[in-house]
Amino acid sequence: MLYEIRLAIDYDYAAPSDHIRNLVRLLPSDIPGRQRVLSRLLTVEPMPDERREAIDFFGNSTTSVTWHAPIDAVSFQLAAKVERRAAPPASDLSALLDRLPDEIAAQQSLAPEVPHHFLGASPRVAPMTETTAFARKQLAAGMTAQQAVVAIGRALNRAMTFDAEATTVDTSAREAFAQRRGVCQDFTHIMIAALRGIGIPAGYVSGFLRTFPPPGKPRLEGADAMHAWVRAWVGFEAGWIEFDPTNDQFAGEDYVTIAVGRDYSDVAPVRGVMRTAGGHETRQAVDVIPLEKV
């Protein structure tokens, strides 16, 4: 599926601040076999005094922007055309869950895609007793890793209520799980914690969902803003699979990836530091429009 993506994120600062510096992860990248970027353009207003593009450890495109003089508002606008060819796994090639530790241990490398980065505690997500117990309950003897991912994602989807008011961007997985409420970021963090707790390497994907569903299908939660879902490493043969616990499905053709990491802190779309005190307001608008007939 070919998509046209338009995203606008606006910040208004309570007080003008000088030397505002932002690290932005909003540009989609090519992912071999899954995603191809035909065009991408990130416009930043007011025009920053400095702008640098780079690739981070996990392979995401980053844009660093800095303003020397005080500004009181910033606007980021993304325009991109992306072709997505990620079908849900056709068959289950994943390792048996009890074989997974050996397959992980065999991956002796520090390359960004190896599972070791995604198993222990990361800045925002650590395995916890509650989520590990929850994950264990969903397991059955002889399960494959992929079956476990789906079972846990589905159970979580049923246990949790989507609620945009219940949490903020800083809410921990523990809090969100305790109240069984939250948005895609919370669903994703909780599922990552649950998977790591039973030894399945899991990470965070940020990106988009198509805005309008195919005819006859319901509009998905999270389509009106940036979305988040889980990627899990299920063995040497199958590698990484992506599952969306907020909508209880594999992240297939309806999804466009922007960035991957261990948790939200690795993929935050706009990370910023201001020198003055005082908060800011932010607005987000997203359109993800299919350019092909379904």
Add this chain to the structure above:
Amino acid sequence: MTEPATTPPAPDLFSDYRLTPGVADELFDAEGRMRPVWRRFVDRFSRLNRDEIAARFERGNLYLRDAGVFFRQYSNDPLQEREWPLSHIPVILHEDEWQGICDGLAQRADLLEEVMADLYGQGRLVRDGHLPAELIAGSRQWLRPMVGVPPRGGHYLHFLAFEVGRSPDGSWLVLGDRTQAPSGAGFALENRMATGRIFPERFPRAHIHRLAGFFGAYREALQRLAQGAGGRERAAGILTPGPHNDSYYEHTYIARYLGLMLLEGEDLLVENGQAMVRTIEGPQPLGVLWRRIDGAFADPLELDPSSRIGTPGLMEAVRLGNLALVNALGSGVLEMRAMMAFLPRIAEVLAGAPLKLPNIATWWCGGDTERAYVRDNAARMMIGPAYACDLPFDIGAESALGGAFRDGGTRSITDWLEREGQGLVGQEAVTLSTTPVWVDAEDGGRVEPRPMTIRIFAARTPRGWRFMQGGYARIGKTGDATALAMQRGGSVADVWVVSDRPVPQETLAPRPTPDFHRATTAILPSRAADNLYWLGRYVERSEDAIRLIRAYHLRLAATDNPNDARLLRLDEFLTGYGYDLEEPVPAALIDRLEAARSCAGKVRDRFSTDGWAALNDMLKTARRMTTTAQPGDDAARAMSVLLRKITGFSGLVHENMYRFSGWRFLSFGRALERADSLAALLATFADAEAPEGSLDMAVEVADSVITHQRRYRVETSRDTVVDLLALDADNPRAILFQVQRLRYLAEALPNARENGRLTALLRAIVPVESALLIATPAEIDTDRLCTLRGELAGISDLIGAAYLR
């Protein structure tokens, strides 16, 4: 070694020096003979009587107190500083033995550099199976943004420390590598200064290797690293987490000693990929930072976002090759305890030779064989977190020693190892050597053996690693030679590396040369200027309050009538500033003094130790008075004491501080505050509505009673008082005098004129000064005084905007 066995020469001092079987000792070798390197020291020491010993030790303590050597303990109370716990008897080693240790450490330092380069480069050690991927990927100290970023200057590691100890067989062992931000080098210098006071004799001093040469070489290396393209001069600084850190004192000391700027994260900004220091002259390029903060905190944008002590964009300056950090960000991964398990093998792989100096035997419990070994030998192991970076003996409650949990828990160690193996290491429970320590007792004290470890500092120079020659040993607090005694609460001793011949005397001061020139004025960071400015304001504000409170209590004592009109006026005036006169020493006054101390604490590298001590002394006295002073005469006397102390502080600072820009900001703050408080005083006590006697009080508070008598030879009138306290250019307690001072100081600040035009700051001061010059006392009414205060506030904003941000 054919020397005859020697017994300790002074049986009474050394009578309790009993060696423990199976424990090596520094004073005596394995055969019980005194090591020759100690003999002359022991010989002289034993001839001292206990009083002489006590007097000498007190000289050392006095030096440390006068120098203000403190070790801060983590707590919320800024006064919570501990005296430096000096163990007065040094540890003595022969230079040949020392050289042997340093040879081994030089090999180790090179090895650590190679491991670091691989972990942030090719990753071969992991791919080839010499380091487990899960261990590195699981470490919080392995900083992913550093992967693929070559260090400026070609090296990751520049300043290291190694903790070494002597095994029972007499050989030396590395207990820990400090690669992140090693502390203690400044304290080593202070140890040396203090023992110099205790043992001032030419021998052994002439034979002890000096420490200064090491610092000289290191400073040169730093300056070389700092240089920009084409040898362009760029600044070097120390990046400190700030006054709340436990070794902040050392940061200030080292900064002063090496002539480096002491910087906090907010002093820096990154512009066009270049790290800059915010200074009163605008941003200045910075080439190298000796960081004393953990790497993860260095940049909240790309590293730990919760960091409040970092600088956004610092990582970008590093990535673009414009900034060298000592040591490179991410070097903390080498401190991980589990690393010790792999280094011996890595040495053979990378260098083709075993470690010259072994490290403490360590097994990472993530491997099946190693886990089984640790389980079977738990009785002679310390088992603790694999990812921890503490030294082996700093084991916490989460650890097991000799098969038992430190917290007394009765959990199964076997289960623990099975469940959390990847996160655990076993380390051989080491037995350290003992060294002589003076132990006080009722009969005057004696020498006893205590376990010790030595910290050795290494600096990379163009001619290879250079080692500090002694200076720092940690001494255990009990005689128990297992590592447990080394935990917190021990003391620190100097280490003498002694030569058979007198050694060359190096100092850090440059050799005098015929073409002697003065160093250019040091750069003043804006934050330091800001703190000096506010220090000036708070001290003046406190002094003003003390005078007013004293005036109140003097009147109270004289009239014994709290409803006296003048007292009510004074009460109202002081209440407006938050002073509650029900309290003889108002809490708000303590707050002001604490604010002054807090500002001073942030610029301790910039003014004298005596000034700092005076400020602390004043605050302690004031705090004590809050519980003792009684209203009236007693409180007035208390205020007089505080007044003498605060003017003592001001005198120390103003008489002794070099007239650098820093002094100008301090003085500017003081002058501005005094002008403002005089305006406030006159607005209240020279007001048409003020009760009778108010004018006299104003003159008294302004310390101008005698001047008034001499100049006017009449009773106070509104005109004479306003003339004296507002319009007199020769009275330091007149507004005009202080405003003229502001102009004079502002003229001397950097960039005071732009293309011949006055800056906004001077454009604001000059009209105030002119208006006061031509005004008559009658024109300076209360309205005019209030306007004046607004103008002064505007001047404060302008100096802030121009220099202090």
